[in-house]
Amino acid sequence: MADKIFAILEQREGSLKKVSFEVASVAINLANQLELQAEAVVVGNEINNLNDLSKYGISKLTHLKSELLANYSPSAYAEAIASFAKESGAKILIFPNTAMGVDLAPRVAVKLDAGIVMDCMKLEVKDSEVIATRPVYAGKALIDVKLNSDVKIFTIRPNVFKPQPVDSASLQTEIKQVENPDLKTKVTAFKKSEGKLDVAEADIIVSGGRGMKGPENFHLIEELAEALGAAVGASRAVVDAGWRPHREQVGQTGKTVSPSLYIACGISGAIQHLAGMSSSKYIVAINKDKDAPIFSVADYGIAGDVFEILPALTEEIKKLKS
Amino acid sequence: MKIAVCISQVPDTATRIKIGSDHKSIDPNGVTYIINPYDEFAIEEALKTKEKIGGDSLVYVISVGDDSVKETLRKALAMGADEAVLLKSSSVKDSIGIARALSEEIKSLGCELVFCGKQSVDFDSGITGQLIAEMLGYNCVSVVVDFKLDGKKITAEREIEGGREVVETELPAVITAQKGLNEPRYASLKGIMAAKKKTIAEKPAVDLTGYTEILDMHLPQSKQPGRILGTDKSAVPELVRLLREEAKVI
Numbered sequence: 198m199a200d201k202i203f204a205i206l207e208q209r210e211g212s213l214k215k216v217s218f219e220v221a222s223v224a225i226n227l228a229n230q231l232e233l234q235a236e237a238v239v240v241g242n243e244i245n246n247l248n249d250l251s252k253y254g255i256s257k258l259t260h261l262k263s264e265l266l267a268n269y270s271p272s273a274y275a276e277a278i279a280s281f282a283k284e285s286g287a288k289i290l291i292f293p294n295t296a297m298g299v300d301l302a303p304r305v306a307v308k309l310d311a312g313i314v315m316d317c318m319k320l321e322v323k324d325s326e327v328i329a330t331r332p333v334y335a336g337k338a339l340i341d342v343k344l345n346s347d348v349k350i351f352t353i354r355p356n357v358f359k360p361q362p363v364d365s366a367s368l369q370t371e372i373k374q375v376e377n378p379d380l381k382t383k384v385t386a387f388k389k390s391e392g393k394l395d396v397a398e399a400d401i402i403v404s405g406g407r408g409m410k411g412p413e414n415f416h417l418i419e420e421l422a423e424a425l426g427a428a429v430g431a432s433r434a435v436v437d438a439g440w441r442p443h444r445e446q447v448g449q450t451g452k453t454v455s456p457s458l459y460i461a462c463g464i465s466g467a468i469q470h471l472a473g474m475s476s477s478k479y480i481v482a483i484n485k486d487k488d489a490p491i492f493s494v495a496d497y498g499i500a501g502d503v504f505e506i507l508p509a510l511t512e513e514i515k516k517l518k519s
Numbered sequence: 520m521k522i523a524v525c526i527s528q529v530p531d532t533a534t535r536i537k538i539g540s541d542h543k544s545i546d547p548n549g550v551t552y553i554i555n556p557y558d559e560f561a562i563e564e565a566l567k568t569k570e571k572i573g574g575d576s577l578v579y580v581i582s583v584g585d586d587s588v589k590e591t592l593r594k595a596l597a598m599g600a601d602e603a604v605l606l607k608s609s610s611v612k613d614s615i616g617i618a619r620a621l622s623e624e625i626k627s628l629g630c631e632l633v634f635c636g637k638q639s640v641d642f643d644s645g646i647t648g649q650l651i652a653e654m655l656g657y658n659c660v661s662v663v664v665d666f667k668l669d670g671k672k673i674t675a676e677r678e679i680e681g682g683r684e685v686v687e688t689e690l691p692a693v694i695t696a697q698k699g700l701n702e703p704r705y706a707s708l709k710g711i712m713a714a715k716k717k718t719i720a721e722k723p724a725v726d727l728t729g730y731t732e733i734l735d736m737h738l739p740q741s742k743q744p745g746r747i748l749g750t751d752k753s754a755v756p757e758l759v760r761l762l763r764e765e766a767k768v769i
Contacts, residue, residue: 269684271649271659296679298660303646307653312615312730315644328734333642337536338545338736346730359752382658382688390674395680401768414628425769443699444678448642449532450556450698458768469532475742479766481758496745497761499754510753513759514769 199234201280202227202289204255206239210316211249211267213239213246216353216398218360221253223320223353228359230322232290235503238281240274242267242287242374251368253360258368263375268385271300273378277306281373287348289327294352295397302352312346317353318455318476327351335449335472355398356455362404394428396447401458404430404447408463408484408503412440418462422509424514430454430474432464448473466491483507523630524565524580524600525621526558528591529641536738543733546664554591554726557636559698559703564666566599567632567701572668577601577672581624583617583724585609596714597706603717604628606724613729614642618650620724626655637662637695648695658688661695 204224206217221237228235229489237250237258239449242265250258282290282305290305292298294316305314318339319330329351330341359369396402403425405418415429431441433448447454449469459477464470466482466489474480475494482495492498497505530536530550537546562580569576580595582588583606592603606620625633633652638645645661652659656672664683665676671690676683678697706714748754748761762769 212678242576257550271686275653296662296677299645300649300677303649304653304659306615306646307650311615313644313646314731315646332739333736334530334534334536334545335640335643336530336739337534338538339739340543340733341735341737343732343734344730361572361578382660382686384684385687387682388715389682398680404757443697453643458762458766467533468535476739479768480742480745481762492747493740493744496742496766497758498745498747499749499751499758501750501752501754503753506755508626509755510758513755517759517769519764 198494199232201285201287202233202235203287204237205290205292206237207295208239208241208244211243211245216355218253219295220291220359221255222360223358225254235517238279240266251366254363254366258370260372261375262372263378265378269297270380270383272382273380274301275304276379277375279305282309289352292352293434298352302350306350309348311348312344313327313350314342315352317351318357335453336476337368337472361450378391396428396430396454397452399428400456401425401427402430402456403427405462406432406464421507421511424511432470461491465489521628521630522578523625523633524561524567525635526580526582526595526641527555528588529555529639538736543736553593555636555639557696559579560700561634561636562595563701579628581621583608583620589719593721595716596717597710598704603719605719605721607721607728608724608727612727613731614644615730616727618647620727622651622654623725630635631691633693635695637697642726648693652693658692660686662697663694664697664699666694674741686748734759
């Protein structure tokens, strides 16, 4: 039988996250090129949307299950995945490059003596080898790398690999009970932040910088974000000034993002900021300084006053959506 | 208690990256190196923890690199670290190789608590702390914005998408620091003077061979500057039309 490639899915609060389908599609795609067999693996307790996976062509899913594993536990999840991968002889494991994936994948790598490449934006097969492309220096440069280990782990950046639905597929789910999970480290609570959407996950981001002139004006950013169903982002300058929380910071010491649409408002475009967002598919810049560096990466720009343009843009989007 | 802080030296975040002639690394000419920004939070948390538990606690800063890293280690000493260790290596290395060298040193020093920055802003993998923990069989909480130690018990909050997870574990442990964990202190003049007199222990790093082979380093495709649609709100309808019909993103 062909060697296996595992798509490690992510669930939170009993639902598979969208990035799980991206991971599944990447695994299928690599499996086809490398003549491996793609299977999905998920750790958790009750999970309500496992059947959605069948749309993406994965034919087998193993659910490593225990009621003690409803919440994330780094020690227990890593142990469960690593021992199942060993027993199945998995050669490649794909994780999402999410908070959970970044925490979990390296632990599994050590347990499997695997090489690991994080935050891949492209995975290609050349001469039966996987060549991964990933950003370094916050996206100021890219590297192509390969792994020389027997078992290989790659984590993929969310929102970059689009899940590809297939026509006909049937999904066989196998439940494996996890006995005595190692709960030395465990999550005991989740504190939801006030913001609705996280910049790392959002498909559209509306970001504000110094040009917003003060925290009291960020309602203009929030209103546009709400109209678009977008997340609110911020430049380092406004986070350091205490106007916005660090979790919203986009850039080299914040989050590196690749949404479909990034709208930069009153952001001049320091090199650290550009590094964090220039891989967005479309960039809109609104800034009154027409020479601001942000315009050099923007697809569309309005070189005008954010306080005039933002309300008009929000209005126009609302009209469109109603 | 012995506390270790693993630090690294990175190009200043304002650096414009140029690709080196080997096409596998950056051109170091004109690059200013700084302490990795997240490592400053790690050092601060180690010092705060030492101050809190008192006794004969010691903070060791450890780094893997060449002689140029001594400057960064001295900065950590000036902030208040007690001892510094440089694991000497000039070869290209991956996270697994670096983590192996660091974990060997942590083991031989006998540190029960280890702080790292949550990622190093050069290769940005964000995994060294977790790798060290796993290699040593320590517990680990990554991307920490709140840390409490009570005896052996650790309660930490880590940042995840859309909120924070409260994580419980116990020593021995590795904690990786995220911005927001604390406000790193400035080195005092007295600290700077004292750091100058301290000796940095130097040892060869253990085998750094990892599994990663860099085939090529290149710059991202530069974007063509786009269109300026106008200078006031009269440009808004055209912007919305383009986003809808040309970009198809709304």
